Amino acid sequence: MITLLDYGAGNVRSVVNAIEKSGHTVHMAASGDDIARAEKLVFPGVGNFGKMMQVLGDKGFVEPLLTFLRADKPFLGICLGLHALFEKSHEAPGIAGLGFFTGEVRRFETELSVPHIGWNGICVKKPTPLFAGLGEDEKFYFVHSYHVVPQNPDVVLTRTDYGQSFVSSVAAGNIAATQFHPEKSGAAGLAVLRNFLEPGPEAAIDLRDPVRTHLAKRIVACLDVRADDAGQLVVTKGDHYDVRENGQVRDLGGPVDLARDYYAQGADEITFLNITGFRDFPMQDMPMLDVLRRTSEHVFVPLTIGGGIRSYTDADGRNWSSLEVAAQYFRSGADKISIGSDAVYIAENYLKTGKKTGESAIEQISEVYGSQAVVISVDPRRVYVHDPADAPDQVVIETAEPDPEGRCFCWFQCTVSGGREGRPVDAVTLARVCQELGAGEVLLNSIDRDGTGAGFDLELISAVCDAVSIPVIASSGAGSAEHFLEVFTRTSVEAALAAGIFHRKQLPLGQVKQYLQNKVEIRREGI
Numbered sequence: 275m276i277t278l279l280d281y282g283a284g285n286v287r288s289v290v291n292a293i294e295k296s297g298h299t300v301h302m303a304a305s306g307d308d309i310a311r312a313e314k315l316v317f318p319g320v321g322n323f324g325k326m327m328q329v330l331g332d333k334g335f336v337e338p339l340l341t342f343l344r345a346d347k348p349f350l351g352i353c354l355g356l357h358a359l360f361e362k363s364h365e366a367p368g369i370a371g372l373g374f375f376t377g378e379v380r381r382f383e384t385e386l387s388v389p390h391i392g393w394n395g396i397c398v399k400k401p402t403p404l405f406a407g408l409g410e411d412e413k414f415y416f417v418h419s420y421h422v423v424p425q426n427p428d429v430v431l432t433r434t435d436y437g438q439s440f441v442s443s444v445a446a447g448n449i450a451a452t453q454f455h456p457e458k459s460g461a462a463g464l465a466v467l468r469n470f471l472e473p474g475p476e477a478a479i480d481l482r483d484p485v486r487t488h489l490a491k492r493i494v495a496c497l498d499v500r501a502d503d504a505g506q507l508v509v510t511k512g513d514h515y516d517v518r519e520n521g522q523v524r525d526l527g528g529p530v531d532l533a534r535d536y537y538a539q540g541a542d543e544i545t546f547l548n549i550t551g552f553r554d555f556p557m558q559d560m561p562m563l564d565v566l567r568r569t570s571e572h573v574f575v576p577l578t579i580g581g582g583i584r585s586y587t588d589a590d591g592r593n594w595s596s597l598e599v600a601a602q603y604f605r606s607g608a609d610k611i612s613i614g615s616d617a618v619y620i621a622e623n624y625l626k627t628g629k630k631t632g633e634s635a636i637e638q639i640s641e642v643y644g645s646q647a648v649v650i651s652v653d654p655r656r657v658y659v660h661d662p663a664d665a666p667d668q669v670v671i672e673t674a675e676p677d678p679e680g681r682c683f684c685w686f687q688c689t690v691s692g693g694r695e696g697r698p699v700d701a702v703t704l705a706r707v708c709q710e711l712g713a714g715e716v717l718l719n720s721i722d723r724d725g726t727g728a729g730f731d732l733e734l735i736s737a738v739c740d741a742v743s744i745p746v747i748a749s750s751g752a753g754s755a756e757h758f759l760e761v762f763t764r765t766s767v768e769a770a771l772a773a774g775i776f777h778r779k780q781l782p783l784g785q786v787k788q789y790l791q792n793k794v795e796i797r798r799e800g801i
């Protein structure tokens with residue numbers, strides 16, 4: 275039996291599902307005694323170092339954990355569960371870690387986007403059973419802004435390169451911990467978990483040095499989900515955000531089945547967007563939570579859920595904070611939440627005052643779950659002007675795609691409620707402000723390109739990428755594998771998302787990855 279230490283932040287459901295997929299049962303540690311009695315302990319951690327150490331202290335877990343570690347019993351820490359083993363973290367000055375390993379946790383110092391989100395490789399630096407049977411080019415899913423710096427080089431198990439070489443896992447005796455998320459790293463990650471649960475022979479070490487690993491570009495499958503006219507949750511797809519055909523909501527299939535199919539084809543992430551979320555109160559929208567639960571049982575790559583993430587007052591007059599709404603989704607198996615309409619209103623309020631309130635959904639959710647768990651989903655449309663002076667408050671670009679009136683300047687107006695209402699803020703400003711407030715990633719849609727198959731709006735994407743240092747996901751308009759190559763080679767996006775071409779079976783996701791092989795760095799599993 276495996277004991278899992280859940281301190282209440284982040285998505286432990288996926289870790290449980292991944293361990294159970296390996297044929298083991300999981301017992302959730304509810305007390306220090308449970309930790310003491312554990313034969314093998316898994317400690318997944320996501321979010322903020324300070325909040326984690328505070329909760330471990332409040333629950334009386336610190337001493338039992340240290341006793342377990344000092345007894346050299348089998349332990350696997352994941353992400354923040356790795357950081358906790360060290361003495362301190364620059365993420366939470368003044369707050370002590372467990373100090374099992376000497377050394378500290380530092381923020382990335384790189385010109386690349388931070389957080390480091392996506393699939394990167396590892397170089398195994400000492401013999402270990404943990405990576406037995408894995409190829410040297412395997413990639414694992416990372417999502418973090420900080421990394422450990424051990425004082426003792428002997429504990430370094432693997433290194434990874436992200437603008438700088440950093441320690442991606444450590445081991446000493448039966449104690450091991452990884453920066454990446456095995457439960458979100460597809461078949462390779464499941465193999466690491468199995469090797470921890472059933473250790474076999476040691477894997478050969480990797481003699482490549484200096485570290486030569488590369489962050490892969492991510493291919494994201496997006497499932498726009500809504501109730502059809504019979505009330506069933508279906509995957510639909512808009513064309514310029516219009517999801518109806520002959521008056522009926524387009525029904526492109528069941529969300530769980532489609533997600534499993536895309537995972538099998540090699541999708542690096544799955545995004546669910548509840549596109550009527552701005553209308554329906556998600557807590558009444560329990561089917562969406564159930565979709566997440568069922569998907570996370572079989573899909574071991576990151577799941578993002580968007581639609582309706584904001585504060586609510588329900589029919590009984592009960593107030594739900596955006597944090598409570600997001601917490602329901604995380605507990606159901608989501609790794610990231612995506613905020614659309616509310617992000618626009620939050621940005622407008624911030625622009626009026628220039629002050630952070632600490633009350634916004636972006637600030638509150640990133641504070642507890644970490645910025646890497648907060649995506650903002652932008653729904654912009656081009657607004658053409660004759661001259662930049664005609665839009666003095668907006669970021670205006672000179673476009674190579676003039677409108678029918680020959681106007682060569684435009685700005686990208688943000689919309690809310692699924693594109694139904696234009697707001698007085700542009701997409702570049704929105705992205706910059708939301709990063710300032712704690713968002714960790716931008717899902718950049720385009721109403722003009724949505725469903726057209728005409729290719730991504732490269733001018734929009736480049737304008738936003740130039741304004742932020744957090745990862746950007748290009749979205750809307752993919753119509754061929756070449757469009758993915760184009761957006762990856764002509765802009766600095768870390769990921770590209772598509773919906774229509776996958777749902778309409780025009781272009782299998784696996785075929786996009788086949789086409790991109792040897793052209794850009796991609797994760798090869800599932801091909």
Ligand code: 1PR
Nearest residue numbers: 512515551552581582614615651692725750751772773774
């Ligand atoms: O405003 O926080 O409740 O979130 C609502 C979410 O639902 C937002 O992320 C918004 O983008 C999305 N949304 C709302 N209405 C629609 C609609 O289509 N009527 N979907 C909608 C927007 C964007 C992508 C789309 C890409 C790729 N869809 O999901 O799939 O544009 O399309 P393509 O590859 O087919 O061209 P809130």
